[in-house]
Amino acid sequence: MSRIDIIIRNTSGQPIYDQIYSQIKDLIVSGQLKEGEPLPSIRALSKDLRISVITTKRAYDELEKEGFIYTVAAKGCFVAEKNVEFIREENLKRIEDLMQEIGRLAATCGLKSHDLIEMFRLLGLDEEE
Incomplete structure (x- = not known):
């Protein structure tokens, strides 16, 4: 157990x-x-x-x-055995919900999308670098 x-x-x-x-x-x-x-x-x-x-x-x-x-x-x-596609969809939905919350918080701070992208890069969360 x-x-x-x-x-x-x-x-x-x-x-x-x-x-x-x-x-x-x-x-x-x-x-x-x-x-x-x-x-x-x-x-x-x-x-x-x-x-x-x-x-x-x-x-x-x-x-x-x-x-x-x-x-x-x-x-x-x-x-139960995981349905990989279902789990992917669950995670995508969760990401979308979090992104909406980030958008609301960013708006209260006067941040624009390019500011968020820069923060994303500074945190090392992008794969391009």
Whole structure:
């Protein structure tokens, strides 16, 4: 059984089951949780997080419905085989969301796109150099 660190924030406004779902999904998409790796049992994770078993089950059900995990009777839940194209799309969507946030922040600072590109280069994040 894997030990995973889930942080529940009561002040976030995001439902607890969704916080669990999002954090486990991020661990899977990023590769921190590998294909075939067992997840903590619903009961163990509930106890660890001090939350309802029903809440944890709902998060696991959502992960299974979306194809991130699968359940083996009497064995537990495991990380499903990754669909590389799906993960690429997930990452592209995440990048787009972050870029929109960067755009909003840049606008409040009076930065233009060429300023952002220069920052990108200065941070060594471009492949051209």
